[in-house]
Amino acid sequence: MNILQQTEEKIKEEIVQAVINANLASPDQLPVIVLQQPKDKAHGDFATNIAMQLAKIAKKAPVKIAEEIIEQFDQTKASITKMEIAGPGFINFFMDNQYLTNLVPTILKQGENYGASNAGSGQKIQVEFVSANPTGDLHLGHARGAAVGDSLCNVLAKAGYDVSREYYINDAGNQIVKLATSMEARYMQALGKDWDMPEDGYHGKDIIALGQELVEKYKDEWVNKSEQERLEFFREYGLKYETKKLETDLNQFRVPFDNWFSETSLYDDGKIQPTLDTLKEKGFIYEEDGATWFRSTDFGDDKDRVLIKQDGSYTYLTPDIAYHKNKLDRGFETLINIWGADHHGYIPRMQAAIQALGYQPDTLEVEIIQMVNLFQDGEKVKMSKRTGKAVTLRELMEEVGIDAMRYFFNMRSSDSHLDFDMDLARSKSNENPVFYVQYAHARISTMISQAEQKGLAGDDYDPSLLTAEKEEELLKKLGEFAKVIEDSASKRLPHRITQYIFDLASSLHSFYNAEKVLDENDLERTKARIALMKAVKITIANGLALIGVSAPESM
């Protein structure tokens, strides 16, 4: 538990004690004590709404209740200097800011671990994300999912969850047949033959390149082989090629996966039939019109879903259920799937499957990432899957840079559509928010190295000298970090981190312009301030790391 939380807990305990002493409520009537940090510092360091919550129970006006609580409250125990009643019945607490200055040595000691907590108590969570078909390049929408998913994993890990990142490779369905026939057409075309692309084939540039690669390697060797032989070979070749490319691109985007799970392996390992058997035993399966159905309507789905088609093959859902069963069999307590908004209609049947397998509905959480619109030169860039005209992750990384992309994708809440402004992301100007945060980090780095050169830094600093208004502001912000991470993790909102570090950078810049850090005539204050700067630097770097953005020493 960090300093801030300890302080909060102490205040909460005293509130409970005061409420009971004032005879306002019995312990079993007592609501959960909410202690918040007011936005407006005129409202103190902490505030509680307990008096309003007790209005009904105690049958008194909130303001009257607040008065009675204050009367009974032992200020010294919680190191509070002042208490006030405000507004409709808030109780505001003003603290002696010594509790904040202790933060600096703590942060310096914890270093890159600062912000970590055990809030997740080691809960085993698996996050499945991206999982794009291995049939082409990743595009803009995948990039957002990758950035958000990876950052969420980082945040969960920092908050004490045991996280595993997984990519589900859809290497078993019809789309792989289409991949092979698309490659076949590109191969033939590369040999100068007149060969049409298959209907609904993959028109991406990467498949054209793949066709050329096949010609370079094998010349016209595959022209005279049987179609079956040729397609079989292309299928395997294409899968390996595409999967490798996905992994390379994602690694470059700083999105590593712990496990790449092949759909085909579910067939090879015989995982599908047992899953069907389980569902059958539990009575959620029936036959109709020559197909096998899953009664997902038992769990609120719109209609029942086919598992085995009339032709005897599985639908996409069937191995996917087996896959989710497999995840749960591996001991994950919570599954998080990150899907594009175009798949949200799939949620009810998957949730139904989880419940049919005997798990609680909240075992599976699906986070929906809304669409991304790309803007260039002030105009919306049109994308088309059919013609393969789409901006790829690779192109974006080259053109706008990874830092800007990671930052932009984590700037907004996922359930809001995102307008991605290429020109802004690419610009190296003050309009670009990613530089704002990185600049704060670089600025601090310079200060620290100058201080060290001039002998103005030292371990024997006195943090209680940090009493300037801007210093208190900074300290308070620093203290929030662990809580922001915990919230961000438990609510699955990684963009909270981005907002936090932006605010922190803002406080830093504001402090920097108000106070002089390096002052040869005031060595003690300078030492304390350099220690504070080190603490801010650590916190910004840790925050940037969570969203996958670099923290430069200079820029």
Add this chain to the structure above:
RNA sequence: GCGCCCGUAGCUCAAUUGGAUAGAGCACUUGACUACGAAUCAAGAGGUUAGAGGUUCAAGUCCUCUCGGGCGCACCA
């Protein structure tokens, strides 16, 4: 037609998941570098939170309806 998401300052978005006077960035106006990095700061202006009801001590947030935008609604994956 049904379902999910969204609608907040001129633009792009936040808002501690029900708390106090709805906040940032950009753009706009005005000021601050012989200075530890001006990629910065300080100040100003900008709002009927799409609209109408309801619940609550308290609603941008929850419920109902209307309007507008996006995305889904396969024995495709």
